[in-house]
Amino acid sequence: MEKEIKNALADASTPLAQPDQFALSRRAFLQVLGSGLLITATETAVQAQGRGAAAEGRLAARLYLNEDGTITALSGKVEEGQGPRTELAQAAAEELRVSIQRVQMIMADTDLVPDDGITAGSRTTPSNVPAMRQAAATARELLTQYAAAQWKVDAATLEVQDGLITNKSNNQTMSYADLAKSKEVVAAFAAKVRPDVALTPAREWKSLGRPVLKIGGRDAVTGKHQYPSDIVRPNMLYGKVLRTPAYGATLKSIDVSAARKMKDVVVIHEGDFVGFAAPSSHRASQAVVAVAKTASWKPGARRVSHRNVHAYLKKHADRSRVRENVIGSVEKGFTEASKTLSQTYTLAYVQHAPMEPRAAVAEWNDGKVTVWAGCDGPFRARRDVAQACGVSEEQVRIIIPDMGGGFGGKHSAEAAVEAARMAKAAGRPVSVRWTRAEEFTWAYCRPAAVIECKGGLNGANSLVAWDFTNINAGAAAIATPYEVPNIRTASVGSDTPVPQGSYRVLAATGNNFARECFMDELAAAAGVDPLDFRRAHLRNPRLRTVLEAAAWRFDWSSRIKKVTPELGVGLACGTEKNSCVAACVEVAVDRKSGEIKVRDVCEVFECGPILNPPNLLSQVHGCIIMGLGGALTEEIEFENGKILNPNFTAYRVPRFRDVPKIDVQLINKTDIPSAGGGETPIIAVAPAIGNAIFAATGVRIRSMPMRGEMLRRT
Amino acid sequence: MDVTVKLKVNGEERSVTTDPQRKLLDVLREDLHLTGTKYGCGEGRCGACLVLLDGKKAFSCLVPVTAADKKSVTTIEGLAGSDALHPVQEAFLEEGAMQCGYCTPGMIISAVALLKEKPNPTDEEIVAGMNSNLCRCNGYVKIKNAVHRAAEKSRR
Incomplete structure (x- = not known):
């Protein structure tokens, strides 16, 4: 097992591509814009095909070949630090067989790019990267076919490398720059993207899967980039x-x-x-x-505050707005159970608080x-x-x-x-x-929630019934990944007293917090080690792998046995958006002062083939540290429609001082499609901390954030 | 009543006639169009607005513009020559120590100030020196590595 895990763990610390390359690409980009070529080209494409080229899936809506041999790729997605600009450029470069320096991305300009929807839900990687790859592969085929026709040879005999098409039999070449000057080629880009075009398999990638620094990084460090x-x-x-x-x-x-x-x-x-x-x-x-x-x-505000909002949400639960999923019969399951446990978990409203309001x-x-x-x-x-x-x-x-x-x-x-x-x-x-106070007050919050959990164990300590209801926050990751014969999950709407909306991985953070903490409560009731209890109920092979890998990296089996006062370890896992995560943490608790200090986080994450390892590592770091905030300190306080803590003094987000020792292991699983990685790694953090606090103190905190004063009260 | 303030910004003498209540940050951004210095909180709690005021780091969102009169201000734009990079900028770039990059100018200014005081900082000294800088994306781990790398560069 140990060897398999070692092999599965990808090393995300490979040396990076030279940063200077993007300084060059930036200049090339300005030259393209400066010459007016791009705008002309885009307008030509639009005129040639009429509006709706994007909706019809035409190539020219995605890609343009410039006369200097560079490629302009268009996307409706937004770069906000999660890395799509670089990822999409890698995708175009990969299938066009050019270096990434030759690709310029134009993103999120409604006059120039296709409507790719909002940038959300980890969708860029599974949807937009494949779309870009299909367009680029279609373009490469068209260009190769054009060259083959010119030379009267079979296109299959031609090689494409670094923007150069070569006929190996006589060393004849044709460059993308030459092709861009051909009217026929420009006209050919009115063709539709072929959804069945062959894409380069992950194992053969030369641009995707390689470490690439953020495009635009140089302008970020000089302050030149205009936000x-x-x-x-x-x-x-x-x-x-x-x-x-x-x-x-x-x-x-x-x-x-x-x-x-x-x-x-x-x-x-x-x-x-x-x-x-x-x-x-x-x-x-x-x-x-x-x-x-x-x-x-x-005035029109509801008369409620953060102190009594959970009772309010429960009272206003709208049972007419229920999304329910049932497997077997929970009623029957609970009659078979020898032990039944019920608990209620809660989640506070939090703000996203991006650095730029x-x-x-x-x-x-x-x-x-x-x-x-x-x-x-x-x-x-x-x-x-x-x-x-x-x-x-x-x-x-x-x-x-x-x-x-x-x-x-x-x-x-x-x-x-x-x-x-x-x-x-x-x-x-x-x-x-907007000022920070406006952003804290008028941007929508992540929903608060009341989550009701009930589980039943039979005489063999197997889960036989699982009943799980989320009031107000939503259904993301509400399905349990564990094998239980009788399951009921429900997401119930309520009346939110503050504006609420999306957040990193939606309700999955809250649902995973409640489920993974409650799993530990059931494991305790069964008298079984939390890892063994999960293993006994877990068949999903991807999730099992990350869980086993995290436990192994963290040395779970020996650390769980060590008894040190006010020190505890905890673990949690989960799956959402087609990716899997597990975390083990160590927490130090000072019950007198109420300080909870996360000392050690080991997280293993798998989201299929990794597109850009250092970027994925940054995303996972981001999820872990953002997760600490939601787990321990972040809560929007409000009363009768007024936000009481709209600033970084009163609303505590993680700082340098809060960062634990972090060990991230990324599994590069190349036999499935890539999934997005900017969200799911957050979901294991809070429950692992909650479980570690319990291990350290015997106190189970069932609300996020888990504040130290909750320990003092008990 | 407007006042005239003389600033030496990135080595250049600038004179601004303005409402004395305005903050240095607003004058840099709105009057001098030096937008590399960012607004993040307006209360000196995030470090996005950090500049060097007579060589010492200062929260430009808190400093009334009159308090900068006859002083030298270094913003992210003035850390290095037009085409060159300061070693700290190089280190951030090489470590990939940014995601959205909005906190980056303030982080770099903070690191420059820290390295002046402590050319070979320990982890703990970096944490203490940078704790007033917020990143939300979150690059703390790579930023810390970048500060170590910058220190190493200066040693060479």
Whole structure:
């Protein structure tokens, strides 16, 4: 077993490709744009095929061959730090048989790229990377066939390497640069992408699967990259919006005359929308302050706080909105059980808190608006801006510059809409950049939840019944991966008192927390080691492999036996979005001070063939450390529609000081398709910590975050 | 009443006439269009806005622009020459110590300040020196490696 595991563990620390290559590619990119070639080419392609080329799956919607032999690849996905720009460039390079330096990505510009939906759900890797590979492979076939026709040879005899097609029999060559100059080739790109085109198998990859540094990394370290909040347009103003004092409040009346008297301030007052644009953000904020006291509000918030929200959610559980899955009969299962256990777990509202709060710059010209925005759904933003401004979608262009984080929290485009409205009224470009307090207050939260678990064990300590209900947070990873003959899972809607939406891996964090902690409770009731108890119920071979690998790396069997006061180890595993994760942690607890310190995290993750090892490693690090926050400290506190901790002082996210010793092992499983890896690695963190706290103290904390004071109370 | 403030920004004399209540961060970004310095929290709790003020790290989101009068300000744009990279920038790039990269300028400024004081920092010293910098993506592990790498570069 040990040897197999060792072989399965991929080494993610291979030396990286030279960083300088992207400085070159950046210059090449500017040259392409500077020459106007790309824009011409794209317009030509669009004109040649009419609108909807993307919907029809035409090649020209994805790829363009430039006359300098480089390739421009188009994607509707958004780069927010998770790595799709690099990954998609690798995908195009792989199938076109060129080095990645020759691929320039254009992403998330609604005038240029296909609508690839929002960037969410770990979908780029399983959906958009294959789509890019299909397009690139189709293009390579077309180019090879064109060369074969010119030379009157069989295309199968030709070789393609580094953008050069070679006829080995006579060493005749044709480069992509030559081909780009052919009108026939350009016309051929109107062909549809062949969904059945042969893709390069993972074992033969030369670009995919190799370590590649982030494209744009150089501009990040020099400060040159312009994030949405950094865009500056000529004659631009800075906008601020008057916010309601609490959720649900509506404006009854306001007197904006004080702001109208302020020098250089443009007042935008349209119904409920009150905004101010000024030459500096400070001036715009002063305008908000000047009129805020004249506003009269009609309150609308629900009278509930974070302290009693779980009772509220349970009370308002809407049993008409139930998604239920049943295997066997839980009623029958529980009658067969010799031991039955029931527990309720809870989950707090948390914020995503990306480093860059929402931001957008809007500029109107001749009735059309261009908005540079920080959100992850460019086409959704286009629709929202068009609706809010009363124009057609064709009059709106959304560009999403690579932005400063999202984690599922930026599906909505509020700042884009606000900037567009204010720029329209001001007749000048307007930049709207939310403050941290606005981001904490007005961005939607990850849902809180009440999770009810019931399990039944028979005389042989086997699970015979499993009943699991999540109120309010959703159904992600609600299915148990364990073998139980009688299962009922249900996701029930409720009435959320604060705005809620997506988050990294949705409800899977909460569902996995409850399930994996509850599995330990059942293991304890059965008197069985938590690892053995899981093994006895686990058939899924991928999940078993990561669990066994993590236990082996961590030396679980000997560490679980060591008894050290206030020190404990815990483990957890889970599967979601077609990937598998397991974690073992060691936690030190000081029951007097209430400090819970995670000292050691060992996580093993598998998501099929790894596309870019160092990027995947970064994603897993990100999940583990973000997971620490949700597990131990993060909670949005609110009362009657007001957020009480909208800042980084009161809302505690993980800092350098909180980082434990981290051991990440990535399994490179090449016989299945790649799955996304930016979300699932978070789900094992909190339950492993909860289980370790129990091992250290005998106290079971059943709520996230697991705060130290909960230990003091007991 | 507006005041005129003289700043030496990245070696260049700049004069700004502005509301004295404005923060250095806003003046750098909105008046001088040096957008490499980022807003993250407005309360000195995330480090995205760090600059070197007379060589010492300062949260530009907290510093009133008047407090920077007649002082030298180094932003991420001024760390190295136009086409060159500072060893700390090189180290971050080589380690791949960024994901979205929004915290990166502040992290680099923080690391430069730390390495001035402690050219060969231990892990604990890096943690203590960088604890006021937040990353959410989360690059703490690779960032720490990058600071070690930068220290190593300077030793060479």
